Amino acid sequence: MNEDRSGSSSPHPDQNGHQRSWLERIGQALSGEPRDRDDLIQVLRHAQGRGIVDSDSLAMIEGVLHVSELQARDIMVPRSQVAVLQRSDRVWDLLPTIVETGHSRFPVTGDSRDDVIGILIAKDLLRFLEPNGQGEFNLRELLRPALFIPESKRLDALLKLFQDSRNHLAVVVDEYGGLAGIVTIEDVIEQIVGEIDDEHDDEDDGWILSRGDDGCFVVKALTPIEEFNEHFGTGFSDDEFDTVGGLVANGFGHVPRRGEVLDLGGCRFEVVRADSRRIYLLRVSRVPVEAAVEEEDRPRAH
Numbered sequence: 001m002n003e004d005r006s007g008s009s010s011p012h013p014d015q016n017g018h019q020r021s022w023l024e025r026i027g028q029a030l031s032g033e034p035r036d037r038d039d040l041i042q043v044l045r046h047a048q049g050r051g052i053v054d055s056d057s058l059a060m061i062e063g064v065l066h067v068s069e070l071q072a073r074d075i076m077v078p079r080s081q082v083a084v085l086q087r088s089d090r091v092w093d094l095l096p097t098i099v100e101t102g103h104s105r106f107p108v109t110g111d112s113r114d115d116v117i118g119i120l121i122a123k124d125l126l127r128f129l130e131p132n133g134q135g136e137f138n139l140r141e142l143l144r145p146a147l148f149i150p151e152s153k154r155l156d157a158l159l160k161l162f163q164d165s166r167n168h169l170a171v172v173v174d175e176y177g178g179l180a181g182i183v184t185i186e187d188v189i190e191q192i193v194g195e196i197d198d199e200h201d202d203e204d205d206g207w208i209l210s211r212g213d214d215g216c217f218v219v220k221a222l223t224p225i226e227e228f229n230e231h232f233g234t235g236f237s238d239d240e241f242d243t244v245g246g247l248v249a250n251g252f253g254h255v256p257r258r259g260e261v262l263d264l265g266g267c268r269f270e271v272v273r274a275d276s277r278r279i280y281l282l283r284v285s286r287v288p289v290e291a292a293v294e295e296e297d298r299p300r301a302h
Contacts (some may be wrong), residue, residue, distance in 0.1 A: 063192035073151040078179035115179035118143025221245025221279040245279040
């Protein structure tokens with residue numbers, strides 16, 4: 001007997017049609033057979049413009065492709081900014097650095113700053129914070145093995161290494177085996193998904209943060225140009241860019257790396273934090289008069 005299958009539980013024709021349509025659109029978008037990575041990105045951007053890929057997904061795909069081009073040296077926290085603990089410290093000596101930085105993992109050094117003997121996870125100290133427990137404290141027994149990598153380590157390979165070794169922090173060493181910096185798994189992931197804020201990131205402190213008596217300020221790149229002008233007495237136009245980060249990136253002509261410096265409009269901008277796609281933090285100071293005159297005499301970047 002022939003059975004009417006119209007009421008069967010097989011996938012609805014519209015659902016299958018939608019799945020085929022989505023796959024067909026992806027196939028059509030890639031039918032141009034891109035010759036290199038730049039061609040592939042252009043194809044994906046074209047697909048995004050046609051609604052096949054949304055903007056967030058496109059940004060992540062571009063981040064994944066870009067990660068393979070970066071090395072540890074490109075994103076590492078440099079040696080001068082690494083918070084380290086010393087092997088000889090007592091438990092109460094460690095706390096100020098841990099509290100001040102808010103980090104969860106710290107390289108521990110021996111005889112010199114280049115002698116990294118292990119990694120301390122801050123939560124491992126909790127059971128020693130009772131005054132009566134200080135005599136039992138032995139920092140060496142708490143250390144985890146350090147993961148050492150060269151400055152040339154590619155980030156895609158480093159991410160796989162983090163996954164395989166279950167480490168969250170790597171110590172970057174230079175050609176002489178000395179401490180060059182550190183890289184965390186968060187640093188690598190941020191190259192793909194963008195900035196990841198946590199409870200220790202400056203969120204509610206305003207756009208412009210004062211730093212000491214040296215006349216420098218740390219400024220968030222998303223600071224509106226109007227607010228920047230009001231604070232610094234500058235006259236930057238907001239017709240083309242809404243934020244200081246956009247203004248500075250245009251002045252560089254590219255997305256700058258940490259440590260790059262630009263003199264613009266009487267201000268000196270030093271990149272404090274950035275990834276491959278955008279700037280996050282800038283250190284701003286007044287340009288010395290003689291440098292400002294030279295900067296005004298140079299043609300403006302367009």
